[in-house]
Each structure stands twice: as structure tokens, then as C-alpha cells.
Amino acid sequence: MVTALIMAGGKGTRMECDTEKPLIELFGIPMIQHVIDALSKSNGISDIMVATSHNTPKTSLYLQNQDIKIFQTPGNGYVEDLQYYISENFPNNSDHIILTITSDLPLITNETIDYVLNEYNMNNKPAMCVAVPVDIFREYGLKPSIVLGDMVPSGLNILRSNNKQQDEEVLKLGKIELAVNINSCDDIVLLEKVVSKSGLKI
Numbered sequence: 001m002v003t004a005l006i007m008a009g010g011k012g013t014r015m016e017c018d019t020e021k022p023l024i025e026l027f028g029i030p031m032i033q034h035v036i037d038a039l040s041k042s043n044g045i046s047d048i049m050v051a052t053s054h055n056t057p058k059t060s061l062y063l064q065n066q067d068i069k070i071f072q073t074p075g076n077g078y079v080e081d082l083q084y085y086i087s088e089n090f091p092n093n094s095d096h097i098i099l100t101i102t103s104d105l106p107l108i109t110n111e112t113i114d115y116v117l118n119e120y121n122m123n124n125k126p127a128m129c130v131a132v133p134v135d136i137f138r139e140y141g142l143k144p145s146i147v148l149g150d151m152v153p154s155g156l157n158i159l160r161s162n163n164k165q166q167d168e169e170v171l172k173l174g175k176i177e178l179a180v181n182i183n184s185c186d187d188i189v190l191l192e193k194v195v196s197k198s199g200l201k202i
Helices: 031-041 057-065 078-089 110-121 134-140 185-198
Strands: 002-007 047-052 069-072 097-102 127-133 151-160 168-172
Touching: 002 031, 002 078, 031 047, 031 057, 031 097, 031 110, 047 057, 047 078, 057 069, 069 078, 078 097, 097 110, 110 127, 110 151, 110 168, 127 134, 134 151, 134 185
Parallel strands: 002 047, 002 097, 047 069, 127 168
Antiparallel strands: 097 151, 127 151
């Protein structure tokens, strides 16, 4: 049993637009819907939850109209909201598996999600961080927000629900769909170029 938790409670200030970031339309549908669709098609996901906040009220309404489960967090930041979700939903330090993913990975596919879950199941560590080689960013002209050595965190992670520090495996995947995070209007322009260059089908 794996719960997918989409993190969608941030302010998204770098977008510099009136639309809440998860609801910005890409290829005709809201950005968060691309993530939801991929998770829905995954064989390894048993439940989907979206963490929203007072920063994203329209996103909450959109999800409610889609019959997608939401959980209201304080909107204090990614780590803080994740900890709050775990403490409120798993108060007895259970060992439930949670896959966390940001709402700004519009190219993510169910095949990639299932591959990551399979790698996690074959590993004996309780947590996994999925990272992308920095070379992928250079190849496509993307600007990574954080570089750790020769890797960039993707925004896709797996952990257990005990809200404790966990031994973590780093899974390095050279997949362009894990490299494209939409944080600014420039990223939307780059997204279209990436799709054209990579031949990805949306």
C-alpha cells in the first residue's frame, strides 16, 4: 500500500502571475492534473492525496470538484507541511509508505513512477530520493534550482510515515521528465522546447 502525496500548498511567488501555480494550464489542462493522471495510471499507487493550504484555495476547490482528496496544511513550506501531514494522519508512528511529489512536474509518467517504486521495493532502506544527473539539465538548457555534486533533486521521494529521520537511498535517473520543474514563466517556454527536442508525447 503506497499513498501518493502531491505537495501543492506553496505560494509559487516565482511564477509572477495571478493563477495559482498548480492550476496553470499546460497543454490544455492544469499542471497538477498531469501529475494526478500519471499517479492514477500507476500500478503501485493505492491512494492519492493532495496537500494544499491557504495559499492555494482555488486549487483546493478544483480538486474537490474532481473528487480528489485534499489535506489542508499550514502552508509553511515543503518539509513543514509534509511533517504536519504525517503527524496528523499517522500519529502512532506507523510504517506506511508515502511517495511525495511536487505539483510542478508536468512531464512525469506512470512508467517512471512504477520504475521508482520497483527500485524502492528492491532496496532495504526506508527512504529514497530520486535525483537527475546535472548533465541532463545542460543538454536541454535547463537551470537547476539545487545542485548536489553531479545531481539535482527531482521533487519525487519516498519515505515511511513515522516522521523520523530515515536512512535514504539516492536513485539517480537520467529522465528528462524528472528534470522539468515549472517555477517561472521562462520554465513554461523551456517546457515547450524540451517536449519538441525530446519527442515526448503529452
